[in-house]
Amino acid sequence: MNRFIGFVKKEFYHIFRDRRSLFILFGMPIAQIMLFGFAITNEINNVDIAILDHSKDAVTQEIINKISASKYFSIKQLITREADIAPIFQKGHVKAVLNFEKDFSQKLIKAHGANVQIITDATDPNTANTISNYVNAILQQYQKEVNKEIVNSYQIVPQTRMVYNPELKSVYMFVPGVMTIILMLVSAMMTSISITREKELGTMEILLVSPLKPILVIVGKVFPYIFLSIINAIIIVVLSIFIFKMPVQGSLILLGMESVLFIITALALGILISTISATQQTAMMISLMGLMLPVILLSGFIFPITSMPLPLQIISNIIPAKWFIIIIKGIMLKGVGLQYIWKETLILIAMTIFFIALSVKKYKIRLE
């Protein structure tokens, strides 16, 4: 037991005395979360639009007011001619133009239909889509209010409810995903260079010619990082809750325990990489390329797995991140308890045991 403690002590010394690893361990995650959270957003806020109002009557005015009142849009300019539309887009000042046709309110009342053109700058198709949807939503709402007074309108009004994330806040999508990526990358990267560093420095030789058993070395190297990664996870969750206002519907304790499990899975994967890499550079390459890309693409973080071709869907099953994202979204957004995520939890446990066992097996007790 003493040997194990002595070994873990040494590992802690290494971690805290190496500025680079401290930066990766703590600096990177915080930086990433802030970046993702603030910079990448699917929502729109204060988008500049221009209005071309050929009617200038009470109805168009009311619609324009509603639009202006929403926090999504900001009316930058009122233009007066069709010819002004193209230049205003070219200048890049506005992202959308609303074009109300002549005699709007009269057509609405008498002809049961008036046209308003929503022209969006689709150089960014996502934003254009969202703008168009939001404008539509505002228009629909106005219509509902107006139609309440007309008795003989039979309409099927679809009611959409975005469950769990009514405002379609992108934070809800990103935080679980980014948390997963960060925990996975940092944990795996750190441990992957841990063993290879000993090989490169030559201290591995001395460790081998000693009574230390391989399993002690492996567990001893994983141990310190568990604590440090937990601190990381806590920081990320705290940031998400207080800065990004992300709710945690479910049990924080369950969230904590599942996170610890995932951390151990990632660490074990890192150690496995370490046992098969000869140099720190190789280890880093494998962790970055071999883990980061699949995690971003195949974990369901950005792209839904169910829309991928079947072979990729099957591959995505071996990525631990995929299961953790399901777990974490479940707890944070849906507030489910263990009974709904026990299957995914079990899968993670099995993966962890598998990685550790494989590491022990691959751990070279000789230099060739």
Place this chain on the structure above:
Amino acid sequence: MNNSKVIQVTELTKMFGDFTAVNSITFEVKKGEIFGFLGANGAGKTTAMKMLIGISKPTSGKANVAGFDVFTQAEDIKKNIGYMSQKFALYDDLTVKENITFFGGIYGLSRKRIKEKSETLIKELGLEKVTNTLVGALPLGWKQKLSFSVSLIHDPKIVFLDEPTGGVDPITRRQFWEMIYKAAHQGTTIFVTTHYMDEAEYCDRVSIMVNGKIEALNTPKILKEQFKVDNMNDVFLKLARG
């Protein structure tokens, strides 16, 4: 022997932060001399040498190498000297011939000249059979002799050798020193650092650096008489013990 001075150093100093690696050293080297720059690892030899070959800027002092100032004419120095680094500086994944051609090109030799030099070199070193072998596959001693020859390929006035005989077997070491003698005989000045004290005996004059300062500078013979010992190793021991 022509007594013109090819290296002149006056109070040369190099500091890294507040650590003084080279502390105000002063010495001269004459043309055709074999000058040994001795000292333990960490004494400042390599740092001093880097300043003389123009790849490190001194903190203070003056130095002239091959007639050029180390502060302002570093590039000219590089063109006029040869340099063999501690790790032999040849490309392991190029053949003998390719290495010679490559370095010949770097030193600005014409194709014709490179061809001539290649043939001479390969013949002198007895490398005919391995002309097209990768350098990485050659034994250490051969690499080292080739590296030395390559550093002379552009007929420089001075050649700087940084610990050229590390780890090599005794026979190859001596063959190497015979090559050095030959080059000196032909007028090339040799500036060599080493921590093998017995090699100090091969030099015309040696300087011994301790903690950044030159603590002894003379011919091996005079130093041995001065310290009343019969070999350079003991000179060093006496010097280091103060």
Place this chain on the structure above:
Amino acid sequence: MSISVKNVSKSYKKVKALQDISFEVKPNELFGLIGPDGAGKTTLFRILTTLLFPNEGTATVSGFDVITDYKKIRKSVGYMPGKFSLYQDLTVEENLNFFATIFGTSIEENYDLIKDIYIQMEPFKNRRAGKLSGGMKQKLALCCALIHKPKVLFLDEPTTGVDPVSRKEFWDMLKRLQQKNITILVSTPYMDEAALCDRIALIQDGKILEIDTPEAIVKHFPKQIYNVRANNMYQLITCLNEYQHNHSVFPFGEFVHYTDSRKDFNPNELKLYLESKKLSDIEIEKTKATIEDTFMELAK
């Protein structure tokens, strides 16, 4: 026997690192493995410390087979691989504590073994190992290898690149350790250190050239060596190399070690020859062979 090596061979792809090596080391002996880079010293050490498999042959350390009983060997030997492999970012004391703990002991338990060496390092005990001088690093590495009182100590080139003063001190320490019942196998490229061992094996290109005590090896030198000196070293070497009766011509500091191929060699004849080549201040004297001379003669 403390260490027993029988017909060990080892190859890496096409390179034959060791060829049919056999030797034995007696208990408490200070045995030196003398040879340049590439001779096979490190490969041999790695086989004996159970880090590599031999392709052929057998070897035992303290009676344990290096292949089948490797675990027992790893628990009981001390090993200092070449090139300062300690933890550079741990302090002197932390390094020592770590290695003591790994071997299930403590610094206090075997303090007497490392006392002489540790006293020199004590002022630096809180300094990071990476910031020590070369000589100090090696002394620290030695302490760490000794801390668990091993029966056999393997030191792979412990003094390479270290200044002469530290080298001397290191070997003084080894001599003192011998008295504490430890068998020491040490490798070095420095021929002058060979004289300090009880017995030595000269090794080059994977083959053992000779094994014996330093004195005996030197006595085996087959010819009489002459120290030759003249006013110009380069010309002297060239002339001697051209001399038809030469057997070996090797510069040795201010002299050239010359051996003649004839049994009835008369130095005066050589002197006349050199004078005819316009050399002056000629001195020719008999001298004793050194280990280096023997090494080169055997390696030729």
